[in-house]
Amino acid sequence: MTDAASIASRQSRTSDRQRKLAALARSFGNRAVSVAATLLGLAALTFFIGHLLPLDPVIAVLGPNATHDAYVAMHKQLGLDQPLWKQFTVYLGHILQFDFGNALTTGRPVVTDIVRVFPATLELASVAIVIGTGIGIPAGVLSAMYRGSPLDHIVRFVGLLGYSTPHFWLGLMGLSLFYATLGWIGGPGRIDTMYELDLEPRTGFYLIDAALTGDWALFKDVFGHIVLPASILGFTALTYISRMTRSFMIEQLGQEYVVTARVKGLSWARTVWVHAFRNVAVQVVTVVALSYAFLLEGAVLTETVFAWPGFGRYLTNALLAGDMNAVVGCTILIGVIFIGINIVCDLLYRVFDPRTR
Template sequence: MTTPETLQDTEFDNEVYHEPHPVLLFLAAAARLIISVAITLLGLVTLTFFISRLLPLDPVIAMLGDNISQEAYDTMYRKLGLDQPLIVQYGLYIKNAVMFDFGNALTSGRPVLEDIGRVFPATIELATVAIIIGTGFGIPLGVFSAMYRNSPLDHLVRMLSLLGYSTPNFWLGLMALLVFYAGLGWIGGPGRIDFVHEFSVEPTTGFLLLDSAMQGQWEAFGNAFSHIIMPALILAFGSMAYISRMTRGFMIEQLNQEYIITARVKGLSWSRTVWGHAFRNVAVQVVTVVALSYAFLLEGAVLTETVFAWPGFGRYLTNALMAGDMNAVVGCTLIVGILFVVINLISDLLYRVFDPRTR
């Protein structure tokens, strides 16, 4: 018999266990994501501000030089806002950072963001070629290493991974230039392209290989490819080591699951079991590893770009550090931080799209 008390309890239970509307769930997740990203970027901006203030570099001296009058020094000191209290400087810094205004670079006299936009396509092009090579070799090597665990192939892949982790990129770059450029002449030298082809390609996208191919400048395309292939291979070697090692670990964990034994008992071939079942279950994790590896390539190619005189983001940051150009250094640091946040965000979204268990 239903009583008012039991009816009230039933209504209360329905209210307790009533699921929120999917739109509300989406809005709540989006709000948490926006707040998390905002706090991360605010922490990064705050960290770069105080680091720039703690470094023993005088921005006025770095901008005007040592041989200036006290009057000129005081004028520039006030113009840069260094006479204001630290909290006021921090507020102005946050305001400018939100507007992506990092000031002018001391080395070029142009806005830092404009300089970064000019050099970043070269780094994107180099990192993209490297990640394609690293992924194309790293994933199959990791899968085959897990398939034939403790075999000679597995030991070879693990040795290559160890070498990729431990060998310095600058040493590989110097050896590559010495052997393949100076000795054998198989590759192009430092830079993105030879001077004779430099003005034959109209810069449209900033990606030299793409621009030369779109314009039908195949001789320039071949020359640009001969310049990019060796630094890309060196960067790809490190990415391949990381991707293959992580893929191997993911696959070994999956190959020890019971559903693999069930598939084999049902007569499914070993290769179909591995690629059709086990690899599908780790594909999302591998995508995350590749995304993070790509982010590291975009910001970690400093030494490789320096050795090969590659006019990209890493070399620009190195020159700014050598010149004490803190506007450029801070701007580059913030761009790298934003880049990592965005790539982590994209990989997290891909994880949720391809793996329903994480939604």
Template structure:
């Protein structure tokens, strides 16, 4: 006996291959157009903000003592004598080639500076995200399981502390206690001077580079410098992830299928972790991804306190110096990171949530 209902097949015939491919192509085209419009809007925003700021780019390049002749020559060289729309098109041409000009603070191309400082921030934020995720998800789940108990109150207090206490204050207190008083960790910077020339830069990630070189002493020194600022960033991630996970799980634990599973004799832990958590996993992945993007972008104060030679510190120095080339390049990178994270979240939704695929089919 056939298990296929002929009536259902007649009502919903299988789509031909060319039609399915056309549907996927249309969705891909919409996605690419959306990404292009977002990046174009971001580029326009950074361009016009740069033009509205009370900073003369010619003076920023030549200084206050430049002659009028030199000023006019540089003014024309930068294209400032052209109409604003032509300046914007010229700006887009340079951005498409990843050419943001030279940084005034270093004299090198901005893209080279970003490539030099970004691995430090990537390493710091990645370890912070790992700490925040590995502690935040279980904390949120157990907080929902034991709602309104002492454990739940402790987790909520830690989350409140992570959101309320400024990172620069936590960093200073951590340095005073763990570095200056107890001597358990390394001080500011990424590595002690005696090990700095022993590390050959391959990836720019000191943990990876020292591990590849098999230099265990340098690896331990790098980790001792990294663990405190990463833990402070991880506390911020833990606060957000645990709070959102708790909220998602409380909603799921009140559903009838969890109550039915308990009535049928399924253990409380299995009901929570196997059934309830599976239904919020996609939402939790989205929260983790966005938290990681915020850590990459928001490590400015932490890097300043710990003298961390990363992306946030570079951007801060560029803003203080009025270096618009560096500021614009960094702003576009931050926006591109968020666009990429959102695309990744959308892809994960389609992979892990069958309902999304059914709605789009």
């Protein structure tokens, strides 16, 4: 009987593992199909919108003074004489090979341009989200803790100010005050020209590269250039993160378990930060992740004001020039960013909330 029970127990455990593996495989397969369908839809959207825009890619390549023979030859070379379905098939084939063609504005492959400019935006957005998260989450929690207090009114007013104030205006005023008048920070760009030869680009992140050189003056110059645009973008993220965190916490602080914890003698701070905040951690992670994604693709005006050679400025120049190769490449990258961040959020849910495992 003992051997039979042991065999049955091992078979039961094996069956449980097989069911878990099958469930994991189904989940992975569903996620892969969902990601592929999303990217396919994004590719189709960019392709057909590109054909609906009143832009002639042949004129964009050859210029308005091209001869008729040159126009016809380029029209055929670009495959525009083929049926639309065939053009879309060729287009998908190039995308799967990470080939978006050459950018008309630079003459280089679009992938090369994106690899060159994206680290600047990634660095700027990363510093901004650290500022927005480091201030926004505590501000939102404290605002909910002391609801109706002067601190709560200040946090809500700052949030309203962040939503209503144009970011390009904040950038211009910041440059006028802190750079032109007080001289506390660096000017537009990522680094002064006098330090460009001293910085060896290793990672593409100037703060890290400057720190690796051990040159304090160089690091100070790089930090002086990034601090203002990152603070303005961080202020944007801060207002959203603090507002949403406050809303989540107010809902949790009205639950019965909070009253029970206080009756048992737990301090107000411990009840809020240990118990209530734990229950909103998943929601806060989602807000922070989406804020980071929007910073990566929405820093256009800030990069323009500060002459920041990043992804947003590159996309803006491509749109103004009618460079559809660059626009399509940037659009696909934005889609991949949002999909990737959503996947990371799902993984973080399992860390912060064991019920989702």
